[in-house]
Amino acid sequence: MTIKDVERIESILSDAGFDYQLELEQGSIIVTGPSDIVASEVSLQFASQLLNWVKPRRLGRVFDSAGGFILLALSR
Template identity: 50%
Template sequence: MSSLTIKDLEKLQAEHPDYRMELVEGNIIVMNLSGYESVEVAFEFATQLLNWVKPRKLGRVFNYS
């Protein structure tokens, strides 16, 4: 059983920049791209959170893609 390293992950990620990958217990796992359903859920969540935070002046709400 081969155990891959961070360097292996970095090399593979550089070769395939359109894919999200993780290194879990020595295995590289290719993550699914977000579909419109998950984007919609995230947007709804952010909207609800913003509607709670803004009137109370509790901080800022933003998204990292």
Template identity: 50%
Template sequence: MGLTVHELTKLQADYPDYRMELVDGEVNVMSPSGYEADEVSIELAAQIRNWVRPRQLGRVTGSSAGFVLPNSDTRAPDVSFVKAERLRRSPRSFAELAPDLMVAVKSPTDSVAKLRDKIQEFLALGTQVGILINPESRQVEVYRLGQEAIALNDGDILTIPDLLPGWEVGVADLWPLVFE
């Protein structure tokens, strides 16, 4: 028999230095992401938050925010967005819904195939847009349920008009700066 969300919460209280997800009743301990991957996550989250907050469009979170999904898994995307009308107040613990937008940023130890599978799982559970960011290849893939993925590269503009009308960011602006 698998673990419950309540048991996961207790485990996290007992081991606060570990990031954990609950998938199919099993605990996955998440290793820290690479520095570059985290910097990319923070940049995207900041870009989205700076658009969302003054317009009161919803909530933007990073990798510490967990979601109890409709299938009872508890997952934590690297960046997520939930529309205001779906989450009027921030829950103290996990949000019990699938985020409208979830972002996975590939770190050095991640498998691109597994990240794509994770995005498809979120889409099947109600997420509208999933994004895979790969700093190694400097590519962004945008997924929507039942549609072909859209691949973006440096020189392209990332937009999410169905969730964030008017918002855009250049793909090249997501990558960490190089100080010479």
């Protein structure tokens, strides 16, 4: 499986009206459902605290889960 495969499957699911998030982990697709209201609240509280710590100290940037990052493992 590649990232392009995951994107293709996500598109098919979205067109069919399913609200699933897909992750690619070691070549396998992991399907997760949308977050519930409690998880959303906890996530926002955590992000708020993190931003309040990082910003005044100019330590970097803080993003939410919609940032669309692709993490790559680098081997040595």
